Amino acid sequence: MAVLSDKIICVFGGTGFVGRYIVQALARAGYRIKVVTRHAEKAYFLRTYGVVGQVVPFEADYTHEADLAEALRGAYAVVNCLGVLYETSKQKFNDIHNHVPELIARHAVKEGVQKFVHISALACERGQSRYAQTKHSGEEAVAREFSGAVILRPSVIFGSEDEFFNKFAGMTSFMPFLPLIGGGQTRFQPVYVEDVAQAAARAVIEDDMEGIYELAGPETMTFEEIYKRIFAYVGKSRPLLTAPWALAKMKAAFLGMLPHPLLTTDQVESLKTDNVTSGAEKTFTDIGISPTAVDLIVPAYLSRFRAGGRFGDKKKAAA
Template sequence: MAMSTPTSSSDALVTIFGGSGFLGRHVVRALAPELHRMRIAVRRPDLTGHLQPLGRVGQIHAVQANLRNADSVASAVRDAGVVINLVGILFERGKQSFEAVHVEGAATVARAAAAQGARLIHVSAIGADPDSSALYARTKGQAEAAVLVEAPDAVILRPSVIFGPDDAFFNKFAAMARIAPALPLIGGGRTRFQPVFGGDVAEAVRKAVDGEVAPGIYELGGPDVATFKELMRLVLDITQRRRLLLPVPFWAAKLLGAVLKILPNPPLTPDQVELLKADNVVSEAAIRENRTLAGLGIEAHTMAAVVPSYLWRYRKAGQFTGRRSLA
């Protein structure tokens, strides 16, 4: 599935929408040694200072752009050779709806990239399906369709749950374990995941930027497949805490999500509960067709090699907590 003529060049300008976020930091770090010039297109350019140390002087600069504003998107991709769209939301808030961000926003970026003649790399998610019962997955699937209409030669990457320092998955449950007497197992905790390290996803993006990835849809999962219950046990083991693992039926979790979704940053929404009804793993078709990390020549990191390096801070005494002291 690889192309034979890399296009890496210090003259190449890469526009990255959503480059200041969790995955964006990994992508910028992966591209910096290649000497690509990077334009970080975000709603708040003043909040991108943490990216500057990742590259050389003048290599990384930020511009204001909003996916709901086509003119700002077109301006952000001007003169770019490659456009990367990392933008996604986990819950809706005000004008930031799944339809506006995932579907219309992705189509706007793809349209601008096509008009510029730039190659497009679009990051979606495993489970993206225009017929999904979960709005998140449904709009992710609709976004892929919209992208391919505007940019048929796009590279679409579908990661599973992404882990790494500052992730929104392991950190959330580790923080919950510090104060809650139990961790919820929604639907009994039987949903399967294939968590993937953010650095490995970024390496796939880097290969696509350098022309080493053929157009198509790729599914990115790590080497470990685990149920939600097993992942919660991993969190408790690393943080050295004893907590009850409490099975919660889907219907009850949806009621709880309906209450919690009013919070500014809800830990659970009804749509996220709906997502948990389907496994989040690389498909057999993707494995068979080498549309995976292994197919791209990337050796994926295990959870055991990475997750303990940042979850230790949730132990009772941080790195000073002994194995015999459990809270």
């Protein structure tokens, strides 16, 4: 543990999948961290990431500007990791991806915050989904309000709590077949959550980062290849059936009505755009991080989906 710094970092979304790794990386670097959250009790587990009093939950209503101003008061830097994967009647993409980041950035300037790190999403400037469009509007709003902001655009992120590899590995347990949406040829560059957290921490620690960074893992894989990799890790396979775009959208229209939907029409739309680097922006290379391969991390946490668990051999698992 580094010597405790006087600098306070406000992390929005620190209770989430990516945010908790960022809180941990910043705590290790010795910063004091205010985890701004809608429900303080959701952030209690983060207090163990630092010494007593180093990581503190701060409850706020993100649309209440007085709360934001109070949260940001005295902070040296902000990291914004707020985001949602689907909309509900109370949870709108435009509010969470665009309007709230704009408000946070505006109040950060008013409160004299020196650095702003915003987690966006890879290919959002090309995507036609509402998710992508609102992530892109959010980037533009943050850059407009906070000069010199750092915008990180990760591809799909893997790590033990992810909602991607875990979800599809879980589906091998109860689905008789798995859908290849639009033929399954959408390309991804899965990136490790620790690498994303290191990039965010580096943007806080160092003074040489500014603008957009595309954060991609070392391998490019199609959706079909990702399924096959998961089958190898869990020692089970399922037939892959092509679901043309229109059929996938029809199915998603029903599934999207579930309280925690497996698939939405907007997610089908997002699969029409490759989730890969554009070649036009800075990458991990520019920040001196060598990204971690899927094979080094994912098999360990997918072992719970294997028959016989971590020690179950492939043959036994497939039986």
